[in-house]
Structures are given as structure tokens and as C-alpha cells.
Amino acid sequence: MTKSVTIGELARALDARCWGDETLSVTGAAEPSAAGPVGPDGGVIAMAMSSEYARALQPGSMAILAEGMDPAEYDLKAAIFAPRPRLLMAGLTRAFDPGPDIAPxxxxxxxxxxxxxxxxxxxxxxxxxxxxxxxxxxxxxxxxxxxxxxxxxxxxxxxxxxxxxxxxxxxxxxxxxxxxxAVIGGDGFSFVTPEESGIEEIRRTLGPRDRIVQQHWTRIHSLGGVDLGDDVEIGANSSVDRGTIRATRVGSGTKIDSLVQIGHNVVIGEDCLICGMAGIAGSARIGNRVVLAGRVGVNDNIEIGDDVIAGGASKIFTRVPAGRVILGNPAVKMETQMEIQKALRRLPRFAQQLAKLQETVTRLMEKG
Structure with a gap:
């Protein structure tokens, strides 16, 4: 059976202001072009929280509008006004979500x-x-x-x-x-060689190789677990590895998107957003309310402070202080990265100017 509430009841549940006929039944939500006029048994409510979307509204329909928009302009039968549209959308989708189809x-x-x-x-x-x-x-x-x-x-x-x-x-x-x-609690990716490995050598020398020798990897077993707080979400096909000795931890309220890799011994704080295809290497520590956008990579054994926001595809190799907004590979302050990008776009022009200067200097030297 389709869930149905009146538009007045829905507005009160969403703590939002209602306009028009509050007795109309709402059976679901739809985009403006898919929400037809309200029938005898009610209808769906359109999400039209900007004038761009509202242009597709059909006369006689119901809609959620932003404050300041005029329902009469679109010939609506009823409307709900959203002071904060995305927050209202969260409440609306929750009201009509039937949940997973798992029998009692x-x-x-x-x-x-x-x-x-x-x-x-x-x-x-x-x-x-x-x-x-x-x-x-x-x-x-x-x-x-x-x-x-x-x-x-x-x-x-x-x-x-x-x-x-x-x-x-x-x-x-x-x-x-x-x-x-999703997989929670698989073994961590942790191996060691009897002698110094090539990875350890490169970290020590930052590039030069003294010698290359045959190496064999020995597994370090994972004895720790995984601890997840309240209200944690783990996206499809993501993995959270168990710790080596202590547990890998994800704080309360943190949301992890699809295709995310959380390495062994990682500690993630509360109310973080870890977006799709991000990867956090072993023993990294992430503060509270941190946002890692899609494809962000975090190096092992570093710390990211509270309230850091990392833009898409950033690669974080060193500690990031609290509150910083970063971008790029390697990640730096966002404003610094923007200046770098501007400078890179100017490089072809600088190269042309340099070539002309070289020609001028050469001619002057020949004349002299």
C-alpha cells in the first residue's frame, strides 16, 4: 500500500510553512515534470526549489518551493516552503522511504x-x-x-x-x-621483508637505489578488530580493514561512501564524510567533521586535524592542521593550489615570451 499523508501533516512533520489546500494527500515525491495535477486520491509532490526547476511544474500540482517563490505564479493547488531545501529533502525522503524489503x-x-x-x-x-x-x-x-x-x-x-x-x-x-x-573486518594489508625492503629504502633515500635484491614478503597477521560508533554508514563495496593489534575505529555519525578503502589501524573521528573511491592508508588518524571528497588519498601514519576539507582527487602526504581546506597533488591550501593552476595556465605564454627574449638577446649579441 502506498504511504499517504496530507500536505499539512507533511509540512508540520518537516517544520515548514504550508500554502494552499492542506487536506490534499501526498503519496510520494517526484521531479517537476513527472508530478501531474492532484487527483481525487492525491498525488506526488514535486521538488522545485529554484525557478529553473519550477518552470516544469504542471498546473494543479503540489510542490516544495524555496522561500520567496510564489505558488500562484505556477497555478499550484498547494505548496510547502523550504527554508533549507536539502534539509527538507532529507525529511521528505525519510517520510516516504519504505526501507529494505526484508520480511519480518x-x-x-x-x-x-x-x-x-x-x-x-x-x-x-x-x-x-x-x-x-x-x-x-x-x-x-x-x-x-x-x-x-x-x-x-x-x-x-x-x-x-x-x-x-x-x-x-x-x-x-x-x-x-x-x-x-561492503566488507568490514577483513585483514589489513601488512607485510614485511627480512631485510630492508625497496619501499623502506626509497622512503629513506627519496629516490636513489643503492642496490636491488630479491625480496620475499612475510605476512603480519591482523589481531585487532573494528569498532564502529553509532549512526555509522558504510557504502556499497567499501572495505574497513581490521587492526593489527588495536582496533580500526570509525567514530559516531561518520558516513562512508561506496568503493572506499579504510586501512588497518586507521582512526576516523565523528561526523566525517568519506566520499567515493577515497583511500586511507594504515595507521592514519582523521579528526572530527573531516570531509574527504571523491578519490582523495591519505598517506599512512599521518594525522588530519578536525574540520579539514579535502577537495576531489587530493593526495595528502603530510600532516594537515585543523580547519584547513586543501586541494591538489600533493595537497596544499586551496588558495595556493588555485594560484598554482593559474600559473600553469600561463606557462605556454611565458614560454613564448622567453623564446622571443632569447631571440632578441641572440641578435643583440651577434650585432655586438
Whole structure:
């Protein structure tokens, strides 16, 4: 059954101002061109929070507008005004999100160790595997083909979607969301050679090679776990490696996008955003409220302070102080990087000017 609320109820739930007929039923949300006139059973509400989008509104429809826009101009039947559009969109999408399609109860094909503790109201999908001594909180929803390893503890109201793998010894707080295919608690990528490796030599010499010898890698085993705070989200096909001795940690409220790699022993603070294809190498420490945009790379064993924002594809090789905005490879202050880019664009003109100067100097020398 389609979820339906009146536009007045929706406005009050979103703490926003309503205009027009507050009794109209809202059954969902759509883009302006897809939201037709409201029918006898209601209709969808259009997201039109700028004049550019509002031009596609159809007469007789419902819309979410920005403050200052005039609903009568678009011949609407009702409207909600958004003082902060994206925040209102968060509330709207939450109101109409049906959640994952996981049937209540435990599917007969799920394999659950008798020592596992499953909280009240939890749902476990087909072919899920729950290992020994696992603890799953109340109202958790575990999708099909999910595997959860020995002695892992997951808090209340978790959503773990199809094919996610959570290894042994992971601890997660409440309201964890894990998207399909994510892996939490795999071994860290940690190896050593009996003698100084080529990598260690290059770090010491910054380039020159004394000699090249045959090397064999010896695995350093991962004995630590992974600790996740409350309200953490892990994107599809991302991985969070377990620590070597101590746990890899992700703070409460941190959101990790798809295809992100978090290395062993990494510590990430609270309320961070780690965007798609970012990679954080082992033992790096990330502060609170840090934003790493897509394809950002973080070197191992460095520290990034609180409230740092790193622009897309930045490569961070050294410590970054709190509050700094950085960009580039290697990453520097954003304003510095912008000046570098301006200078690079001027290089062809400088080269032409230099060539002309060289010609002039040559002619003068020949005449002299």
C-alpha cells in the first residue's frame, strides 16, 4: 500500500510553512515534470526549489518551493516552503522511504549458530549466516547472503543489506547501515621483508637505489578488530580493514561512501564524510567533521586535524592542521593550489615570451 499523508501533516512533520489546500494527500515525491495535477486520491509532490526547476511544474500540482517563490505564479493547488531545501529533502525522503524489503522474522534458510543472541523484532533474510557468540540488537534487519563472524556485536536498529560481510570481532553501535557488498573486518594489508625492503629504502633515500635484491614478503597477521560508533554508514563495496593489534575505529555519525578503502589501524573521528573511491592508508588518524571528497588519498601514519576539507582527487602526504581546506597533488591550501593552476595556465605564454627574449638577446649579441 502506498504511504499517504496530507500536505499539512507533511509540512508540520518537516517544520515548514504550508500554502494552499492542506487536506490534499501526498503519496510520494517526484521531479517537476513527472508530478501531474492532484487527483481525487492525491498525488506526488514535486521538488522545485529554484525557478529553473519550477518552470516544469504542471498546473494543479503540489510542490516544495524555496522561500520567496510564489505558488500562484505556477497555478499550484498547494505548496510547502523550504527554508533549507536539502534539509527538507532529507525529511521528505525519510517520510516516504519504505526501507529494505526484508520480511519480518528469520528466514528458514538462514544459518544461525545456537550461541548467537538475536534481539527482539530483528529480521534475518534468506541464506544469511550468523556465527557463534554474535550479538544483534533489537529491530535489526539483516539482508540475504549477509555473513557475520564470531563474537561480533551489532547495536539496535541496524540495516545490513544483501551480500555484506562483517568478520569476527567487530563492534558496532546503534543504527548501523551497511550497503550491499561492503566488507568490514577483513585483514589489513601488512607485510614485511627480512631485510630492508625497496619501499623502506626509497622512503629513506627519496629516490636513489643503492642496490636491488630479491625480496620475499612475510605476512603480519591482523589481531585487532573494528569498532564502529553509532549512526555509522558504510557504502556499497567499501572495505574497513581490521587492526593489527588495536582496533580500526570509525567514530559516531561518520558516513562512508561506496568503493572506499579504510586501512588497518586507521582512526576516523565523528561526523566525517568519506566520499567515493577515497583511500586511507594504515595507521592514519582523521579528526572530527573531516570531509574527504571523491578519490582523495591519505598517506599512512599521518594525522588530519578536525574540520579539514579535502577537495576531489587530493593526495595528502603530510600532516594537515585543523580547519584547513586543501586541494591538489600533493595537497596544499586551496588558495595556493588555485594560484598554482593559474600559473600553469600561463606557462605556454611565458614560454613564448622567453623564446622571443632569447631571440632578441641572440641578435643583440651577434650585432655586438
Amino acid at each position: 522474522g528469520i528466514h528458514p534458510s538462514a544459518v544461525i549458530d545456537p550461541t548467537a543472541q538475536i534481539g527482539a523484532g530483528a529480521a534475518i533474510g534468506p541464506l544469511a549466516v550468523i556465527g557463534p557468540e554474535v550479538r544483534i540488537g533489537d529491530n535489526a534487519r539483516i539482508g540475504p547472503h549477509v555473513c557475520i563472524g564470531k563474537a561480533t556485536a551489532i547495536g539496535h536498529d541496524a540495516i545490513i543489506l544483501a551480500g555484506a560481510k562483517i568478520a569476527q570481532g567487530v563492534t558496532a553501535g546503534d543504527r548501523l547501515i551497511v550497503q550491499p557488498g
